[in-house]
Amino acid sequence: MGSDSVGQFEQMVLTAILSLRDDAYGVSIHQKVQQLAAPRDVSLGAVYVTLDRLEDKGMVRSWLTEPTPERGGRAKRCYQLEALGERALQESAATARRIWETVQEALGGRRPKWNPVRPK
Amino acid sequence: MGSDSVGQFEQMVLTAILSLRDDAYGVSIHQKVQQLAAPRDVSLGAVYVTLDRLEDKGMVRSWLTEPTPERGGRAKRCYQLEALGERALQESAATARRIWETVQEALGGRRPKWNPVRPK
DNA sequence: CCAATATCCCTTACACTGTTGGACAAATGG
DNA sequence: CCATTTGTCCAACAGTGTAAGGGATATTGG
Secondary structure, three states: OOOOOOOHHHHHHHHHHHHHHHHOEHHHHHHHHHHHHOOOOOOHHHHHHHHHHHHHOOOEEEEEOOOOOOOOOOOOEEEEEOHHHHHHHHHHHHHHHHHHHHHHHHHOOOOOOOOOOOOO | OOOOOOOHHHHHHHHHHHHHHHHOEHHHHHHHHHHHHOOOOOOHHHHHHHHHHHHHOOOEEEEEOOOOOOOOOOOOEEEEEOHHHHHHHHHHHHHHHHHHHHHHHHOOOOOOOOOOOOOO
């Protein structure tokens, strides 16, 4: 593939990080990805593995936070997009849009049912 | 994955077949996919392999045509979506749309959602 | 007819992505 | 302490994405 292209799952993970802004860590990213992927199920492990690989590729950066004072509130590893990741996301999002539009044109009057993103 | 989900490349191939209607065969599908994937390059072999796998999964059907009276006009293997493939495509296109929208929202309210560009 | 040329189909093999399932770690509350 | 909650991470397998090549069959023109 092109040196800075991403697969579909990686794309969703990048999108989740972007939209979660300051609160992007494993669990919250997992939830967001699940919304995007609905009605499919996504495992938590899949998210962590993908985060690792995205970091290796220099698309995201991570750091550890302090523990929060809640029951079981462990330290979290938070994530943020790097410039490379943001570019890759924009490019693949543009492709996603082209696909969507092409499908719409081809399907003509027939209305596909999509699941709107509902905030939790 | 879900039993009837597809990857990103498979999605583009399905989209190409759908939009090409009566003229969907190896070479034309390859061209269409290249448009969708731009600016990335796509190999012809990749298309054939993917077509094979999609047929194995029951997402597309294929048949051979008669040769056409052009220079080198060989018989073509034409493709058409099966019901299963159309459903899978609609679902993944809906996901593509959700990704696109989420990215747009996150990248700033300053940017217009998207201009309802109506092709003439 | 027969070579040249054009169009198209298919296979093999490998790297990378997607996914599962569970192991391990730290904080809290009783 | 010990059970519970929240969270991170790993090992390993299945599946997708890709390149690189091999061939088959049609028309054209000498």
